Amino acid sequence: MPTVKEVTFNLLRKLGITTVVGNPGSTEETFLKNFPEDFDYVMALQEASVVGIADGLSQGLRKPVIVNVHTGAGLGNAMGNLLTAYLNKTPLIITAGQQTREMLLMEPFLTNIDSTQLPKPWVKWAYQPARAEDVPGAFLRAYAMAIQEPAGPVFLSLPLDDWDKEMSFEVPVRSVSTRKGPEPDCLKTFADKINAARNPVLVYGGDIARIGQTAWSSGIAFAEKINAPVWEAPFCERTPFPETHALYAGELPAAIGPLSDKLANHDLIVVIGAPVFRYYPYVPGSYLPNGAQLIQVTDDPDEAAKAIVGDSLVSDAGLFLDAALPLIKSRANQAKAPLRLAPKTPSHELPLAPLAVFAALKANSPKELIVTNESPSNTADFQDQFRFDQPDSFYTFASGGLGWNMPASVGLALAEKKNGRNRPVLCVMGDGSYQYSLQSVYTAVQQKAHVIYVVLQNEEYGILKEFAVLEETPNVPGLDLPGLDIVSLAKGYGANAIHVETTDDLGKAYCNALEFKGTSVIVVPITKKLGNLIQK
Structure with a gap:
């Protein structure tokens, strides 16, 4: 009969996940032994680099990557960049070895104690399989969790003696949807607010960029149809809109008062694919300009729930843009001067600025x-x-x-x-x-x-x-x-x-x-x- 390891690697092949980024430890060597030739192993010297490399690789390929770190100690090293991967919404399957099941009761050296608690709150799901035969199924569930919006890292704690156990069954591959569209009544309400606005402004975030070229193009068409300036959300991790476009205004400051001041004279603020807002440091002021309303589109229910102002719609940013475009009235597209000044001419005085x-x-x-x-x-x-x-x-x-x-x-x-x-x-x-x-x-x-x-x-x-x-x-x-x-x-x-x-x-x-x-x-x-x- 095949082993847990053989079933797991066959499953990963079917899912198209054949890259592992890691830093090997003693509790991981049973997983890594006789590493398959059709898989890539990218080694880094410290677990923070492991997670960062995997994050960049996953974003570049737009697919999950396996991360392999060393029990609780290595996971501790990885936590800083795991936090970033979570906020970047990067679908990583974080794995860490665990001590032998036979010794877990006594918590021997290098036991990952409370293994599923350590990576929280910076993973979407954390699990240690109840038995060896559940390891492949845990990978499939981890994959499904990682790729569903909002995408993000998940965690598996894997006892080192599970891999050579025999399995009497394969784990069938199943698919899950990854994007969710806007609720129709809320979509219509948002479109009506945009059409009724006297002077709307758009704030775009990294979700648009994560989706890819289609959402990028839809974001441009949306801005041009309503002829509204586009700001980048504060601390935006990806470019969501062409920064040479005449409607591009810049990146919003990350403080309450200054951000509100930048949006003065707009009666409707439309935030798409971003939190409301990433504020830091604290500079007091009004959350919104006087008389302004805010509506937010985000794929993350948590971001919708904790938004400090405005009405929220939970939806994929690209699907919202595509669904809203036919409902939005075109506004007069008068020729406008660029909202940003030309790049400055620097001095060459030493030391360089x-x-x-x-x-x-x-x-x-x-x-x-x-x-x-x-x-x-x-x-x-x-x-x-x-x-x-x-x-x-x-x-x-x-x-x-x-x-x-x-x-x-x-x-x-x-x-x-x-x-x-x-x-x-x-x-x-x-x-x-x-x-x-x-x-x-x-x-x-x-x-x-x-x-x-x-x-x-x-x-x-x-x-x-x-x-x-x-x-x-x-x-x-x-x-x-x-x-x-x-x-x-x-x-x-x-x-x-x-x-x-x-x-x-x-x-x-x-x-x-x-x-x-x-x-x-x-x-x-x-x-x-x-x-x-x-x-x-």
Whole structure:
């Protein structure tokens, strides 16, 4: 008879899930022994990088990925990026080995105690099979849970002695729907409100981008039909609307008062595919401009329930847009000047300002490119220079937790290899952010991933110094980062690495990295001038 392991791997083949990202431990080796040749195993040096790589890979391929970490200890290491995967709505099947069933009663060394509780609340479902024969069925249920909207990570705790047990039956593959459409009466009510509005405004979020090209196109058609400006939701993790479009207004600030001020004079705020709202830090004010109403479309019932204002419709963003378009009246499409100013012209004074770094990168970037950004204190300058007009071109974290973009960039690059598009990945990092998951550089090198890390080095946690000004908290310790030799760190993992200071040298190094098609790290000293945390 086949073993639990054989039935499980056959099931995963039928589901098309043949990539495992992991860091092996003793409680996982029974799962990994005689690893099948038709499966890919991507090894990372630490579990935070494991989850980040898998997240990027899953988003790039638009399909689930198996994550394998080491019992409770490894799952603990993974939790920061697991939180991000949950907020990114990425369908990951997180697995961790568990001690032998015969010893679980005494909780021996490396037991994952309360295994299903540890990953909560950052998984949709957590389970430890009651018997070995339930392992394949647990994978099928995990798959179904992960891909249903809102998609997200799930968790399985798997005792190490289950895999060699014999099974007398196969687990039949079954399908589940993954998208839910709008409730008709609520759809009509929303359409009527949009048609009756004097001056509506749109706020788009990452759900539109996750769906793909069809929702991207529907979002454009929807905005053009009602001739309304489009804002990106605060801390938006994917680009949901072309940022060169005349109706694109920018990204909303993530604070109550300033966000409301940006939407002044609009009587209806239409939020599609985003929470209401990701606020941080606290800056008081009215949630909505005087006299304004808000309606929200989200695939997440929890986001609908906790929205602080407005009426919510639980629906897939793309299905809502397609269903609403025929119900929406066209508005006069008068010629409008772009809502955003042209990109600024930077100074080339040394040390370079972040704006100059981003301008040099943009000037030398190919059209086909993926960009990730984890330099939070420089986001405004980044958005000024990089204006994405194609779907699936920009990714970042939905959580605010550092350490995601470096490994996720590796996963995105691996997805590009698998799907044959082969776009390079540019990952913009702060020197502080770089330290959180720098082990992922090793995986990038070993996997021959085409990733270019550009590290802006100001020897400080710039974003925290901005918060210190906002919160009036002087003399906070631990905000300076002297003595980091990032070039040596990168070379230690096998990457091509270089230190540059001028825009000319940066441009040359970047072009060389694009030509190299491997993993490169470019370190650029920048000025320590603080940005503006709230107004972008």
